[in-house]
Amino acid sequence: MSGEKVYNFSAGPSVLPESALLKAQAELLDYKSSGMSIMEMSHRSLYFKAVFDESKAKLKAALKVPDTHEILFLQGGATLQFAAIPMNLMVSGEASYAVTGNFASLAAKEAEKYGKVHIACDTSDRNHSYIPSPEELSVSEGSDYFYYCANNTIYGTEWHYVPETGKTLVCDMSSDILSKPVDVSKFGLIYAGAQKNMAPAGLTVVIIDKSLAGKAMPITPKVMDYKVLIEKDSMLNTPPCWCIYMLGNTLDWVESVGGVEEIEKLNLEKAKLLYGFLDESKLFVPHAETASRSMMNVTFRTGSQELDGEFVKAAEQRGMLNLKGHRIAGGMRASIYNAMPIEGVKALVDYMKEFEVTHNV
Ligand SMILES: *Cc1c(COP(=O)(O)O)cnc(C)c1O
Secondary structure, rough: OOOOOOOOOOOOOOOOOOHHHHHHHHHHOHHHHHHOOOOHHHOHHHHHHHHHHHHHHHHHHOOOOOOEEEEEEEEEEHHHHHHHHHHHHHOOEEEEEEEOOOHHHHHHHHOOOOOOEEEEEEHHHHOOOOOOOHHHOOOOOOOOEEEEOOOEEEOOOOOOOOOOOOOOOEEEOOOOOOOOOOHHOOEEEEEEEOOOOOOOOOEEEEEEHHHHHOOOOHHHHHHHOOHHHHHHHOOOOOOHHHHHHHHHHHHHHHHHOOHHHHHHHHHHHHHHHHHHHHHHHHEEEOOHHHHHOOOOOOEEEEOOOHHHHHHHHHHHOOOOOOOEEOOOOEEEEEEEOOOOOOOHHHHHHHHHHHHHHHOOO
16 A cells, blocks of 8 residues: 555554654755754764754643653663662662553563562453542552553553552653643653654653652662763763654644643544444444543454454555554554544544444444
């Protein structure tokens, strides 16, 4: 289907705003008459320094990051933070983890290497189809922090409240950062792999309350020590330059749309359209419980693995790509991140309606 318009429902790396890609295309070979590509430049060059500062300033503005917090542009993916967080923040050796999906579970297991992990909740009893209520969270008294994953990319559930546990709040926002406004001041640390809603793979954004840095375990690698990274302004070693540039382009698009407040409205509209149809459908069944539905990753199934497979295959032929669910969850998953236009969701719903009719239900 070369050259044809496709809708890419991939969970990550995923769809980016077209304007961000076009800007990159226009600037690819000769960045601001430097005669060079961003990809070829020293990270210490004045050109790149400006790119770095702008991307940081734009992110600070988009999320209204207070001056108490520092923004870091790192490598290693969200997965490296599973280890960096306990190494830096488990000061008295204990933390509480809300296990609401695969990535939170992996983070909790990694943290066990460095201290005592108290499981604040575990939603595997209902196949991670829900987010616990505040009353269902058990936080251990000795916890240095409370950890949760804001949006469960694989299962398609999302926290619709910010838990208030009296402990330092640490949150994995990999798959819903920039999808709605967030009060950063409530968090000790927010982190996100960029490849879902921000930029190409290779950049991890960490937003940390500066007062939490400086207490890392002695075994902590220097490149994972938040205090060192803050002091070096993310330039202890080479940062992911190209991704930081692309983040700036994405943030220009976010601003052009009207900021995260407007982005949230568009995301709600898209999610309503898809969940609205799922609620009516006699064939497709949504996975997440109603109150816990993700605005970013919509998970559903037909109940028959064979039909699921047929659905995904025929969708591909129509240019709707990557609708297969994650291997551990099965079924289907439509990732409708910020950059997925509403036309893509409309096309998907139209196709689902047609599939339902032609399969005699
Ligand atoms: C994708 C994802 C991860 C893993 O990210 P990597 O950058 O591949 O390490 C972690 N948490 C969430 C919520 C994700 O969506």
